[in-house]
Amino acid sequence: MIKNFEEYQNFTSLLKKMAYHYYVLDDPIATDEEYDTLYHQIKTYEEKNPGQIIPSSPTQRVGNGVLESFKKHKHLERMWSLDDIFDSQKLQEWINRIYKTYPKANFTCSPKFDGVSLNLYYDKGILQTATTRGDGIEGELVTPQAKTIPSIPLEIPYQKGIEIRGEVVITREDFEKINQERIQSKQNLFANPRNAAAGSLRQLDPKITAERKLKFIPWGLGKNDIKEGSFFKTINQILQYGFYPTPFVTFCPDIHTIQKLHDELVRMRHTYPIMLDGMVIMIDNIAAQKQMGFTIKSPRFACAYKFPAIEKSSKILSITLQVGRTGVITPVAELEPVEIEGATISRATLHNYSEIEKKDIKIKDTVIIIRSGDVIPKIIKPITSLRDGTQIDIIKPTQCPVCGSELLIEEIFIRCQNLSCKARVKESIIYFASKKALNIDGLGEKIVEQLFENKIISNILDLYSLDLEELLKLEGWQEKKAQNLLQSVKNTQNIQLWRLLNALGIEHIGEGASKKLAANFGLDIFKKTHDDIVALDGFGKEMAASVIDFGIVNKILIDKLFTIISPQAPQTTNVNMTIFTDKTIVLTGTLSKPRDQIASLLESLGAKITSNVSKNTDFIVYGINAGSKLDKANALKIKTLNEEELNKMLKDENIIF
Structure with missing residues (x-):
């Protein structure tokens, strides 16, 4: 038995060391029995002396409570997406762009694991929060779940505030074991290790997360006070704080060492215990990283060098036509199911009919399919040598498969121009209400479908005239559910302008572009000229044309929405005119x-x-x-x-x- 606090401290340090060697280094320094005995002695002491519990004690990894839901939490610094490159030529072009500004640049390269990104925030050495990537601005708070992962230290020696980012992964072997257990208990199987890691991390009961053998592998930093030095040295220093030792992190002085590491990782990707889908390249100098900064979507100082996509073959059984919210008709191939990297693929996009003609693809063709990471599977080409005479030409449609109206046949795209087309309207409403847009809680795809089928809504504007009595007549609706939906719709009033712009679903205009438009033009966005918009940082002719065209075609809808919602434009901080005003x-x-x-x-x-x-x-x-x-x-x-x-x-x- 533990006699006093000093003895408790010493034994806790020993237990932490045992846990690190067993769970992280896979190099046990004690038997299971010795570990369990010491664990229970420490737990007994803590139960008797709750005021003396050390926060980083291994007993504190699994909480007793079950969460009702996950709360949203903002990252202190945005988690950016990386631009992708796929071959040595694009690598050379990317390196050349770096050399224009930093001709003597060195690089740090690390594997890109196929898992779930997690952002850990430490302050005064203690783990404060763990947040999933989410949309890059905010994610779900999963701190109790993260604390159950042995390779996430609860305490580190670095005392300043710092965000440490990495990937939560599960090995192929442990993934197979989990699925075997789920077969025995008649549960749905995980599709691949990445899905298993995501599903395990997002358990409302942290004890379930603790049962899964998750690993956290650091790959980068968010908010921190480190202004200069080598990123390679910095990340290696952080790995000494008790994290899982990130494999293959390499200092690369030139393009040749980068390509050599990439080729080595490609050769071992199928046999390595953890799934890999590429590697990350970044400038090693931290001060240079900060000077280069970011585009609307990604850092300028880093990119993802993706592995070659995995190819498989399958047969096209039929073609389904999808109508998007902009009216574009997309042909989708229905395939004989085939497994690629643990995912069962039964559909693949054919993009457009120009692409079909160019590649000479037919129904009943055996085709080559590729899938890289989370990219939508696509058909590369037909294997014409396997044709047996049963193949059928894929004919361009002339009528919308949903509303039956005549289609506009353009050079590349085929569009339904009927603004009242059920498919277009439904897709627009679903996107308008989604989390990435106005985030109207309680208005998911099934609810939109129900409201649409019962003729309660026929367009976006109808959301703002929903009636309580009409909702209560619907199957499955009670007063609380109806009132919650009405309140969620009401909550969109006075919302930030960029969110409304994003919700409109303008082609080529995402969240980042919406923010820039709102910040520069305010409520006058749809009064601006093509030259005004294309002059914005990061905007091209195609993006400007989309904004102008959308504003012309949907002027009545936009005016009514702006009147109903009264979106709030960003407030400028300058009060007085300066020499820079309007420059x-x-x-x-x-x-x-x-x-x-x-x-x-x-x-x-x-x-x-x-x-x-x-x-x-x-x-x-x-x-x-x-x-x-x-x-x-x-x-x-x-x-x-x-x-x-x-x-x-x-x-x-x-x-x-």
């Missing part, structure tokens, strides 16, 4: 401070920051290795400012930066 500015080259910081300051002073130099540009602020943008600005006789000149202008405005 269009381009930042280029390597500056002494991160571009995002400089851009935010100038925007707060009324400026519009864009990425393209044009005749509408007022200033270009340039640093080292400014390149072609500075040349173009000089050719157009646009005023150019180096950092010293910019700082002088700021000082004249009584702003110190």
Whole structure:
């Protein structure tokens, strides 16, 4: 028995060491019996002395409570998506872009595991929260579940606040064991190790999570105070804090070592215990990472070098036509089921009829299918040598499969132009109400279908005239359910403008683009010209055309929604006019401070920051290795400012930066 607190401390440290060697290093230093005996001695002492419990004690990994639901939690720093590259040519192009600014750049490469991303936040050395990736801005709070994973230390020696990010994974062997147990208990099987990891982490009862052999493998950092140094050295230092030792993390001085590591991982991907789907490449210098910053969607300093997609063959049984919310008809091949990387594939997109003609694909063809990670399976080509005369041509439809109206046959796309088409309207409403859009709780796909079939709604605007009595007449509806839905719809009033823009489902315009449009144009977004929009950082001609066309076609709908919802445009922080007010500015080259910081300051002073130099540009602020943008600005006789000149202008405005 443990006699006093000092003895309890010593025994707890010993138990933590035993657990680390057993669960993380797979190198036991004690027998199971010795571990269990010490564990129960410590637990007995803690039950008698609850005020003396050490938070990082192994007994504290599994809580007693069962959650009712998962709460949403914001990341301190966004979890960005990575741009993908798929071959050595794209790798060379990406490296060359880096070398333009950092000609002596080195890189850190690490495997990209096929699991569930998790963000851990530590403060004063103690694990405070664990949050799933979610939409990158916020995810689900799964701290009790994460604490059950032995390779997530409850306490680390680093005392400042820090977000440590990684992947929750499960080995192929443990995945098979879980599915065998589920067969015995007549439960649905997990499709693959990634699904098993996700399902295990998202158990409302942490004790169930504890039963699964999950591992947390660190791969990066979020919010932290580390401003310079080597990322390779930093991540290796963090791994010493009690985390699972991330395999294959490699310092790569050049493209040759990067390609060599990639080829090695590709060769072993099918035999390695944990599923791999690529590797991550990033600039090693942390200060350079911060200077390069981010695009709307991804970091400029890192990318994912994906493994070649896995190919299988199957037979096309028939073609199903899907009508999207923009009216585009997408042909989908119904296939003989085939397994690829643990997932059963029975459908694959054919994209459009131009693609079908180009590849000469027919019904009853045996075709090559690829699937890479979570990418939707797609058909590469038919195996024409296996044709036996039973093949049938795939004919372009002339009428909408849902509403029967005549289709618009374009060069590539086929569209249903009927705005009242049931498929278009339903898809629009489902997206409008989804979590990524207005997040109308209680208005999922099945509810939309029910409301639509009962003629209670026929378009988005009908959501704002829902009637309690009408809802109560529907099967399965009670007053609480109906009132909750009405309140959820009401809660969308005065919502942030970018959320409404995103909810409209404008083609090519996602969350990041919606935020930029709202921040730059406010409620006047649909009054702007093509040149106004294309001048925004990260916007191209296709995106600008989508916004303009959508505004023209749906003017009545937009006006009514803006009146009903009264969306809130971002508030600008500048009160007084400055020399930068309404000026269009381009930042280029390597500056002494991160571009995002400089851009935010100038925007707060009324400026519009864009990425393209044009005749509408007022200033270009340039640093080292400014390149072609500075040349173009000089050719157009646009005023150019180096950092010293910019700082002088700021000082004249009584702003110190």
